[in-house]
Structures are given as C-alpha cells and as structure tokens.
Amino acid sequence: MEKGQGCRRFLSAMAICFIALPILVILIPGIHQKASTFDVIGRLYKPHPVGERVQNLHGLSSDLGFDEKSCLSRLQSRRYRKSGTQRKPSAYLLSKLRIYEALHRHCGPYTESYNRTVQLIGSGDLSTFSSTNCKYLVWHPVHGIGNRIVSLASTFLYALLTDRVLLVDLGEDMTGLFCEPFRGSSWVMPREFPLKSLFRRNAFRFAHSVGSALKNGTLKVTEDSPEAPPFLFLNLYKGIYADADYCFYCDESQSFLSRVPWLIMLSDQYFMPSFFLIPSFKQEASKLFPEKEAVFFHLVHYLVHPSNRVWELITRFYDANLASANERIGLQVRLFKAQFRTSTVFTDQILACLLNQNLLPKIDNRSQELSSSAPRNQTTKAVLITSLYPQFYQNLSTMYSNKPTASGEVIRFYQPSHEEKQKFGDSEHNMKALVEIYLLSLCDKLVISSKSTFGYVAQGLGDTRAWILRRPGHGTNDPCVRDLSTDPCFHYPPYRTCNAAGNNNSSYVDVAEHVSYLKHCEDQNRGVKLVDVHEEL
Numbered sequence: 001m002e003k004g005q006g007c008r009r010f011l012s013a014m015a016i017c018f019i020a021l022p023i024l025v026i027l028i029p030g031i032h033q034k035a036s037t038f039d040v041i042g043r044l045y046k047p048h049p050v051g052e053r054v055q056n057l058h059g060l061s062s063d064l065g066f067d068e069k070s071c072l073s074r075l076q077s078r079r080y081r082k083s084g085t086q087r088k089p090s091a092y093l094l095s096k097l098r099i100y101e102a103l104h105r106h107c108g109p110y111t112e113s114y115n116r117t118v119q120l121i122g123s124g125d126l127s128t129f130s131s132t133n134c135k136y137l138v139w140h141p142v143h144g145i146g147n148r149i150v151s152l153a154s155t156f157l158y159a160l161l162t163d164r165v166l167l168v169d170l171g172e173d174m175t176g177l178f179c180e181p182f183r184g185s186s187w188v189m190p191r192e193f194p195l196k197s198l199f200r201r202n203a204f205r206f207a208h209s210v211g212s213a214l215k216n217g218t219l220k221v222t223e224d225s226p227e228a229p230p231f232l233f234l235n236l237y238k239g240i241y242a243d244a245d246y247c248f249y250c251d252e253s254q255s256f257l258s259r260v261p262w263l264i265m266l267s268d269q270y271f272m273p274s275f276f277l278i279p280s281f282k283q284e285a286s287k288l289f290p291e292k293e294a295v296f297f298h299l300v301h302y303l304v305h306p307s308n309r310v311w312e313l314i315t316r317f318y319d320a321n322l323a324s325a326n327e328r329i330g331l332q333v334r335l336f337k338a339q340f341r342t343s344t345v346f347t348d349q350i351l352a353c354l355l356n357q358n359l360l361p362k363i364d365n366r367s368q369e370l371s372s373s374a375p376r377n378q379t380t381k382a383v384l385i386t387s388l389y390p391q392f393y394q395n396l397s398t399m400y401s402n403k404p405t406a407s408g409e410v411i412r413f414y415q416p417s418h419e420e421k422q423k424f425g426d427s428e429h430n431m432k433a434l435v436e437i438y439l440l441s442l443c444d445k446l447v448i449s450s451k452s453t454f455g456y457v458a459q460g461l462g463d464t465r466a467w468i469l470r471r472p473g474h475g476t477n478d479p480c481v482r483d484l485s486t487d488p489c490f491h492y493p494p495y496r497t498c499n500a501a502g503n504n505n506s507s508y509v510d511v512a513e514h515v516s517y518l519k520h521c522e523d524q525n526r527g528v529k530l531v532d533v534h535e536e537l
C-alpha cells in the first residue's frame with residue numbers, strides 16, 4: 001500500500017485538482033519554455049509552396065519530399081476509401097504538423113542535436129541543457145497491433161503538445177509494417193539507442209519512472225530545480241493507477257516532465273482524451289481539433305501508412321473480393337475468453353445483430369433449393385470476417401450459401417486469415433493483423449467486438465460508426481449497440497482527483513461528468529470517449 005504515497009504527498013503540496021483551476025497553469029514555469037521552443041522551430045520552418053500534390057487527405061500528409069513509390073498507400077488509399085468522409089483537419093493542425101516535421105528534421109536520428117542529447121543519458125549532466133534543445137519521446141510497443149496503434153497515436157499527440165520528437169522502437173516484429181510518416185527524416189529509434197535493452201526490464205523501468213522519481217524526491221517540483229534526470233519512463237498501461245505513475249495525468253507533473261530530455265512511453269492504451277482534460281494541454285488540444293470525434297481519425301491517417309508490402313496484400317484482397325460488391329460489411333469477432341469459441345451462443349448473438357440491424361437479409365426458408373429461384377435482386381453484399389478462428393465464417397457462409405435470401409440479394413463471406421492464437425513478437429502475424437484492420441476500415445458498415453482496440457482502429461480509420469457486439473453470452477435480445485462516436489474508447493481514464501491528497505480514500509471522480517464532449521463508452525463502464533457535441537437540440 002506504499003505505492004502512490006509519494007504522489008499523493010506531492011500532490012497534496014500542490015493541491016491543485018487536474019480538472020479544475022486551469023488559470024493556475026499560467027503560474028507554472030515550463031509553460032513559457034514551451035512557447036519559446038515553438039518560436040525557435042517556427043523560425044526554422046520554411047513553408048513549401050502549396051502544390052497540387054500536397055492536397056492528399058486534405059493536406060494532412062504533405063506529399064512533398066516523399067518519394068511516391070516508397071509509400072504507395074499514402075497516395076492510393078484515398079481511392080479505396082468510401083467517399084462519405086467529410087472530416088477536414090483544422091488549418092491549425094496542418095500548420096502544427098508542418099512545424100513538427102521541421103522540428104523532427106532538426107532533431108531526428110543522427111542529427112547533431114540528437115547525438116548531443118543522447119550523450120546526456122550517459123553523462124547525466126544537464127547543466128548545458130536548455131529548454132530550446134531537442135527533447136524526445138520514445139515509444140515502445142506493448143501488446144497487439146490494435147493496442148499499439150491507439151497508443152502510438154496518443155503518444156504522437158503528446159509529442160505535438162510538448163514539442164518533443166517522436167521516435168519509435170519498432171523492434172523486430174513491426175519493422176516493415178509502416179511507411180515513414182515524417183518527410184525528410186526518420187521516426188525509427190536508432191538500434192544503438194543506449195537504453196534500448198532496458199525497456200523491457202520491469203524493475204529498471206519502474207525505478208526510473210515518473211512515479212518513482214516523485215517518491216524518491218529526485219524530481220523536485222520547484223521551478224529552478226536543475227535536477228531533472230536525463231530520462232524517465234512513463235508506464236501508462238492497464239493497472240497503473242495503483243502506482244504513482246498515475247501522476248502523468250496531473251498538470252503539475254507536466255511542468256517538470258518538460259525538463260526531462262528523454263521520456264520513454266510504454267502504453268497499450270488509448271489515452272488521447274486525457275489531453276482534453278489536463279489543463280495545460282486542453283486549450284491547445286481543442287484548438288488543434290475543433291471536431292473532437294476526429295482526433296484519432298486525423299492522427300492515425302497522418303501517422304499510419306501501410307508499407308508497400310502490406311499495401312499490396314490489402315489491395316490485392318480488396319480488388320479480388322470486396323471491390324465489386326454493392327456493399328461491404330466488416331465483422332470483427334474477438335473472443336477474450338476461448339469458451340465461446342465453439343459454443344453456438346456467440347454465433348447466435350452475431351447473427352441476431354446482423355439481422356436486427358438490417359445488415360444482412362433474412363434467409364428464405366421456404367425455398368428448398370438455392371437454384372429454385374434465380375436471384376431476383378442483383379445486389380451483392382460482401383461480408384469480411386476477421387477472427388482468430390474459422391468457426392464464425394464457416395457457420396455464416398454455409399448458412400447463406402445453402403438457401404437464398406428473402407430479399408434475393410447475394411451474400412458472400414470472406415475471411416483473410418485465421419491464426420487461432422494471438423501471437424506476440426511475430427512480424428507475419430502483425431502484418432496480417434494490420435491488413436485485416438485496414439480491410440475492415442474500408443467497409444461501408446462495421447460490426448466490432450466490445451473492448452477490442454483492433455476494432456477501434458478499424459472504426460477510427462474508416463470513420464464508420466460501428467455496431468459493437470456486446471460481450472459473448474449477453475444473449476440475442478440486445479446483441480449489439482451502435483457506438484457513440486468513431487473515436488476509440490479510453491478504457492482507464494484518470495478517476496481520482498490529483499489532490500485526493502492525504503486521504504487515501506481515492507474518491508471516484510467521473511471525468512465525463514463536466515466535459516460535454518466526453519461520454520462513457522458503450523463497452524466499458526468507466527471508460528470515456530470523445531464525441532462531437534452538437535449544442536442545438
């Protein structure tokens with residue numbers, strides 16, 4: 001029960017609640033420093049002439065400076081997307097991204113600034129380090145590809161908001177999945193990065209975490225404390241709230257984190273909405289994203305471009321199976337408990353969802369044979385099923401191939417792969433997973449599984465508000481529910497006030513209560529998600 005004590009003591013000293021008193025932020029040093037870094041980079045940044053090619057995805061991803069052939073998906077993906085998406089990034093986001101790209105070029109791997117800042121890790125001497133030097137945010141993958149993409153996008157927004165350079169540790173099992181997102185530079189953390197071998201060492205990671213530093217008293221909150229360490233870990237994954245790393249979500253922590261040159265992020269979560277809660281980021285985040293529901297959409301489209309190898313698998317499958325259908329329905333079946341794998345319970349529930357929501361037509365029981373009545377209706381629907389198992393595909397496709405549908409529509413089912421088990425550290429597996437996520441995102445309608453980040457990414461990428469299958473075993477009366485927005489769910493939002501100080505009672509705080517654009521997720525009670533608020537009734 002010692003855990004978290006230091007945090008509380010520290011927070012009690014500050015006694016500022018993270019959801020209140022944004023005005024006090026101005027008093028906290030470090031915020032001014034942020035502005036100055038921004039100015040410096042602003043001067044470095046020379047706008048490129050706006051050519052026709054820059055207009056990819058409404059200018060989100062500037063094409064200039066990229067070799068077209070090195071990343072075909074960047075240009076071609078637009079052709080595969082349904083035309084409905086009206087979401088446009090704000091001009092402010094675009095300019096911030098261009099400034100970020102300039103910062104990344106200035107500070108990226110093997111630049112003079114990078115070499116100098118890496119040396120701080122060994123020397124620990126930060127006396128010459130100032131707020132205008134390059135600062136970094138290193139992302140390390142945790143868990144499956146869905147978790148990785150939601151955490152990566154969240155980490156990138158943190159980098160944008162704190163003027164840090166994002167470097168990613170792709171390791172063995174993600175190499176070759178994505179294109180480089182930042183023109184003129186690389187986001188790949190160099191192999192010889194000094195701390196690399198220590199990322200997975202829990203004891204080390206926790207000893208050098210924000211929470212430990214606070215408990216140790218190594219990190220001083222006082223403004224002119226020169227004692228920032230050269231690096232700290234941010235351990236933001238499930239269960240962190242037992243630990244002092246929870247302090248990440250407190251405004252006060254952010255001002256001293258801004259003095260640490262290297263932050264290393266380990267998270268399997270979507271924590272993007274937290275930046276709309278932390279007072280020192282809230283205003284900037286809202287300015288970047290006036291449309292709240294589109295936060296993940298814009299950032300994931302900016303960051304995640306499948307590599308040519310992955311893109312070829314995506315387009316080949318799409319062109320062969322999905323392109324000619326009148327409508328494409330994506331169905332993601334994720335089982336967190338294997339017991340439902342062979343039982344008919346979940347199949348019944350899935351079918352009930354598809355029929356109740358008119359995603360699939362009923363089967364015509366009267367006709368005995370398929371050939372007895374030629375299709376009266378030439379409409380075809382393609383159902384793309386992604387699952388680790390083949391059962392659901394086998395069941396549905398057999399059912400629909402034996403009898404005609406009541407509407408006469410022709411339904412075809414496809415399942416690109418069934419891996420049986422989720423594998424970690426396997427690049428082929430990750431590649432298949434990415435192909436499937438992407439294919440799902442190209443569907444017109446989407447049914448996803450509750451609490452699965454895999455489905456969240458498909459929904460967010462595709463900007464398609466999905467139906468979420470309720471937990472297996474929930475029954476067929478209410479088998480699925482339409483999601484509130486296309487943005488992923490933040491499963492574990494901060495639920496304690498930062499000044500829960502001195503009182504170990506940790507009273508539950510509902511962050512959604514006072515924020516109009518945060519709503520509780522349909523599939524996770526305490527989770528919250530960003531939604532668009534339309535004031536008019």
Ligand SMILES: *[C@@H]1O[C@H](CO)[C@@H](O)[C@H](O)[C@H]1NC(C)=O
Nearest residue numbers: 001002003005502503504505
């Ligand atoms: C929490 O409060 C109870 C009652 O005051 C006390 O017995 C307990 O030791 C406290 N726990 C912690 C972790 O401070």
Ligand SMILES: *[C@@H]1O[C@H](CO)[C@@H](O)[C@H](O)[C@H]1NC(C)=O
Nearest residue numbers: 109110111112113114115116
């Ligand atoms: C940075 O260091 C690498 C080797 O560690 C070296 O190859 C590179 O030239 C250095 N960059 C600059 C700008 O000196």
Ligand SMILES: *[C@@H]1O[C@H](CO)[C@@H](O)[C@H](O)[C@H]1NC(C)=O
Nearest residue numbers: 207208209212213216218229
């Ligand atoms: C906290 O203290 C322990 C033990 O003295 C030390 O090993 C560790 O490096 C310190 N952590 C930080 C972040 O300063």
Ligand SMILES: *[C@@H]1O[C@H](CO)[C@@H](O)[C@H](O)[C@H]1NC(C)=O
Nearest residue numbers: 344345347348394395398399
């Ligand atoms: C599919 O599943 C349903 C319900 O679980 C079951 O009644 C049916 O027999 C299965 N059909 C096939 C072809 O497996």
Ligand SMILES: *[C@@H]1O[C@H](CO)[C@@H](O)[C@H](O)[C@H]1NC(C)=O
Nearest residue numbers: 361362363364365366405406
């Ligand atoms: C056909 O039979 C299935 C199962 O027996 C039933 O769920 C479905 O509603 C029937 N379809 C029609 C069109 O009556």
Ligand SMILES: *[C@@H]1O[C@H](CO)[C@@H](O)[C@H](O)[C@H]1NC(C)=O
Nearest residue numbers: 361376377378379407408409
């Ligand atoms: C075919 O079925 C679809 C969906 O039920 C319907 O919208 C469409 O009008 C039908 N077309 C014809 C020619 O009957």
Ligand SMILES: *[C@@H]1O[C@H](CO)[C@@H](O)[C@H](O)[C@H]1NC(C)=O
Nearest residue numbers: 502503504505506507508509
């Ligand atoms: C903890 O909080 C609850 C509700 O706010 C209150 O009823 C209870 O007395 C508190 N317990 C302690 C030990 O402070």
